[in-house]
Amino acid sequence: MNDAKEILKKSKLRPTIQRVAIVDYIIEKHKVHITAAKLIKYLKNKKINISLATIYNNLNELADKGILKKFYVNNDKMWFDTNLQDHYHFYDPEKDELIDINKNEISFSKSPKIPNGKVKGSINIIINLKNKN
Amino acid sequence: MNDAKEILKKSKLRPTIQRVAIVDYIIEKHKVHITAAKLIKYLKNKKINISLATIYNNLNELADKGILKKFYVNNDKMWFDTNLQDHYHFYDPEKDELIDINKNEISFSKSPKIPNGKVKGSINIIINLKNKN
């Protein structure tokens, strides 16, 4: 059994052709930032029959199972990240591309007081990039 | 001439009824996070005739002129902020509400290396809030 099937089995997701293809991609690319549009383009190229709805269904499911991390960059679109560790991103609008910022590349010497009755949830840091002119 | 008209004149924007109403709102609320949907609701309540398209046109124009700051929270929607200083936000998904984090409430002791050929653009920090359980 290949790794993709193994992973899917562990998450109680049936290893359909489409799902295996998606997970294979994730394994192959290892660390990658995925967009539904980018992924369907890649799979169509590989002659794998899959619909956009299935791409979304599966990326969302994989995120629910903790195999991917789902997040947003500006208003643009939904991204999925295979890097599950706490980390942040540079965004290069020119290439529509994200670059990881590992947690150890940023540290805070002062953090803001959380409002009463609330606790900190996920933290989103995006540093937008511009070309040096 | 009222403040709203003054501001619009400085930005070379004609002080139409709709624009004056929007800028009045901004002045009155002083520091506020605006959404097109919230704003149209408020203005309709005040019996001001305005269409959604006009709201968007004007919020975008005011952002272009530097009177508002435009940004996004998750994928949800476009927000406009009257606080023009560098600052960040808490987001309370339950109330669909933003809370400012002033720049002096956060400080970095370590910042990531900017990729070659690029420079830092805007920095987006959103700390999502959850209820204390």
Place this chain on the structure above:
DNA sequence: TAGATTATTAGAATCATTCTAAACTAGAAA
């Protein structure tokens, strides 16, 4: 006040994402 310019508007268009409900498939049980 006229003419030119700029604004507003309703409704259509767009785009990413989700929903729907019908057709299909994998896996369990016999």
Place this chain on the structure above:
DNA sequence: TTTCTAGTTTAGAATGATTCTAATAATCTA
């Protein structure tokens, strides 16, 4: 294996925020 059932996939419709279009209206300048 066949059969059954729950889980999947799919095309296309629906959604929701935002932008576009092009017709109408308001403001400004001379």
